[in-house]
Amino acid sequence: MAIIKQAARQNLGQLIGANNPVVTVPDDSQRQYSWTKKEVDVYWDDIEKFKEGKDSGKESASEYFIGPVVTITAEKVSGRALLDGQQRLTTSTILLAVIRDILWQTNAPEAKLSANNIQRDYIARKSGRKDPMEYFLVLSLFDRDFFRDYIQKWSEITGECARMEAATRPSHNLIKDAYANLYAKVKARLQFFADDEDRLDYLDALRECLIYGLVFVEIQTPTSSDANEVFETINSRGKDLSTVDLVRNFLMEKSRGDDEKERVNNAWRSLLDDFDRREDIEKFLRHFWVSKHGDVKSHSLYITIRRDLTAHFDRRPQTYGVGAFSAELEKAAARYAELISQNTGNSEFDASLSEIKALSADALYPLLLSASEGAAYDDMQGLIDAAISYYVRWTVVGTRESTLLEENLFGVAKELSRGGPLSGAVKRVVGWIPDDEAFFTGFREASIPKQAQSRYLLAKIEKSLRDDAGIHEEVVLGSGKVHVENIYPLNPEAGYRLEDHDAWVNRLGNLTLLTGRRNATVSSRPFPEKDHVYGASALLVSSRTQVDSLWDGGTSKWRTDGIVERQERLARIALNVWPSKLGE
Template identity: 70%
Template sequence: MAIIKHAARQTLGQLIGANNPVVTVPDDSQRQYAWTKKEVDTYWADIQKFRLARESGKESASEYFIGPIVTITDEHVKSRSLLDGQQRLTTSTILIAVIRDILWRIGSPEARSTASNIQRDYIARKAGRREPIEYFLVLSLFDRDFFRDFIQDWNELTGKVRGVEDPKKRPSHKLIQEAYSNFESKITAELSSYSDEDSRLDWLDSLYECLIKGLVFVEIQTPTSSDANEVFETINSRGKDLSTVDLVRNFLMERSREDLEKQRVNDAWRVLLDKFDKREEIERFLRHFWVARHGDVKSHSLYATIRGDLTREFDKRPHAYTAGAFAAELESASIRYVDLIHCSTGVDEFDSALSEIKALNADALHPLLLAASEKNDYAQLQDLIEACLSYYVRWTVIGRRESTLLEENIFEVAKEFSGGAGAESILRRVCGWIPDNETFKVDFEEASIPKPSQARYLLEKVEAKLRNTEGVDELEVASSTKVHVEQIYPQQPNPELRLDEHDSWVHRLGNVTLLNGRKNQTNSNRPFPEKVSIYEESALLVSSETQVFRLWDSQKSRWRPEGIIERQADLAKTALTVWPSSSQWQ
């Protein structure tokens, strides 16, 4: 049971400011800045609603409770380590900095004096000319320097921050920049409605007062990190304020027995932050890493599962397996995982198959490939990845069968691979799940594909097969922005030409083709006779040589649903060789 030393009401001005103990995010806990535009917009909307209510003079609207924060506070409250509340305090500081900068740009002596006071009172100050800068909010090592350069190190003479010449493109750094720009544009838009400087200064002063005096937190003070972590996890288990990745890092730091081991955990986290483009990718990687070793686990229970399993493992082998060792494994796997999701293994044929997985959003295949790549070269896994693609397309994309069963199968063999199974045995297992040719042919002949990305992928692969069969020079389609999906029978036909059961025909694969050139919606909805030359002259065989004319009855001047069925049956014959059955690998 966690010990709570004190719980106190605190305004934002009492939490961060010149007359308060510095708030520090410790290096061995907490996450990086993670609020996206969605959270920043919600925060701004709440502040604006509160500001208007506060200006009404109602006593009930004098304060706005923004939530609890958890700190480790020493006996004399001279220092505070922040365990929960970083996102709200960081976002509030960013908003205060935007107010500071806009005041400086107004340019009058009053505005610039106010800007300097805001900086000194609530962001950072120097006690003396030779004294170091004191920052009132100190972020953890992953964001600390960037936050200082971009927000806190502000020059009163120039009104500019130090800036970052070449900032590391970590997701958290991008989000800090985006939050600043978001607030700046919102405030600038608000001020544009005021014609004189006094009105603009009054509006900014009202916003500033709302933040400093009106935003209220409950600070939960705890005496030790273990107490704080328990409170921290309890709070965040009931919401989305903390991610699984951050909770895992906190747990590993807690279980690290010495500084060197903590450093190893931090080193691994630096790699994660620098390797992945988006925070969501880190979350997905952690789940796929765990699934690859232990089988299926749902996202909502991932942290509890990892904590429980690792606790037992660490306690069972205290000297042989440590938090640092696990972090090293995580780091090694993350490097391979980035190669998989970015299709950058360096093996052209394998990367081409990875790009197909990306086009299909077939993320469920990544745990198996991650497990397989630990002890096998990518070139040795070509048959496996192609079999997985056939399984995914035949089962999920065309067959529309239960995707959870495919995931369960893939996750189970990923676990077997991690446990020492050989590539050949895993390939045989996957081949055993691929629907047979007769089943696939029937499924394909009846398939509707409403997602343009999936329809494009399927037609691109058919196009490549047609070109290969006919010995036509290759044409790059997959990465071309000039190629688009086209419904032959249009989505918005003339009323007199509209088919019965229109919705069931328009997305049928027999009605879909690819065209090169800029898509023109007006042309797309024209009657067939006005578009036939476009198909005949197309450089893409899937348009020019698949008898699209069957979809139009030229004698009766109407669309033929039978033509859609006929063309789709022909496409199905090609599809059988594009995504082969298990016999291909047996």
């Protein structure tokens, strides 16, 4: 049971500011800034609604409760270590900086004085000319320098921050985006006022709402373990904290000494540097665990990791500790980043990885991650080919239950991570691929509403047609130059709509690829008005797969039999594109 020293109501001005203990996000316990435009927009909307209610004089709108914060506070309160609430306090500081900067830009002496006061009272100040700057909110090592340079280290002479520190992590760009977003919102609001006096009144009222109106409940705890317990309890009931953050806090809690804590920090630096998006870090963590331990769902991932690792870390003598786990995590992250970015250095393997991305076939990554621990990418081509054929035949075309496919692949990944042979893994995956009869039947009747999947299937068929024709020019997907075309239109003109429209419009026999920008007006017209587009196309899937069989020139009607005939033709090609008898 966690010890709580006290839970006290605190407004923003009592949490951060010149007369309060500095709030520090500890390096060993907290995440980087992660609010996207979505969260910042919600925050701003709440502030605006609160300000409107407050301006109306409603007693019920005198304060806005924004949530709890969890701190570690020693007996003698000289500083606060912040365990929960970083996103809200950081964004509030950014909004104060926006108000400061806009006030300075008005050039009125009164406004500049107010800007200086905001900076000195709630963001940062120097006690003396030669004293170091004191920052009232200190972020963790991942964001500290950038946040200071971009938001806090402000000159009272120029009214600007130096902003010399380059944005090197996703969180840095989010800080920049949050500032730009809030700056634009405040500037847009000021346009409603006729003169500078009214604009200054608005900015002063907005400042007052933030400083005195935003209310938190500060939960003070004496130790990091108490804070972590409160922290996890709060976040288990909401989505404020991610699994990645919880795992890092847990590892810090279980670290034996500064060396292990530094090992964790090094691993997390690698995670932040290896991945462009936070979602990729979240995905990696699950896939890393799945690759070694088998399937676990996202919602129970942290509980599972904590339970299993605690059993290892608490053993006496300890044979597997925080340092070993962090090292594994860091090495796997580098390989995973190569897989999802298609940057392994092997062009054939990278092309196959691009197919996985096009299909959004994330279930294949744990298998490849496990294999890459003990095998070179050159030797993994057979495995990735088998996995893609399995995924396409089972899930995309066969539309069978994906749970069984995942269980199978995750089980093989676990075996590989424990030293199983690569050849055995390939053999097992090949054994699960649906046979030609089942695949042909499924493909002949498949309807693919997801454009990413239909584009992938048609592009692979296009490549097969080009190989047969001796044409080696590659079709570039994802560049905006190639789009999926519904031959029988999604929105046909009056008089040309099929009776069972929805059953036919996304059938593979009705889909093709065209280059150039999609022209919705032309696409919706009867076939004779766009026939020339298909016949003249450089893409063989449009010019050489009997697209004209979909139209009956005698009756001027669309032919569903033509869709069936063309789709059967495509199905025969598909048998060789995604083979079942790999390696034979």
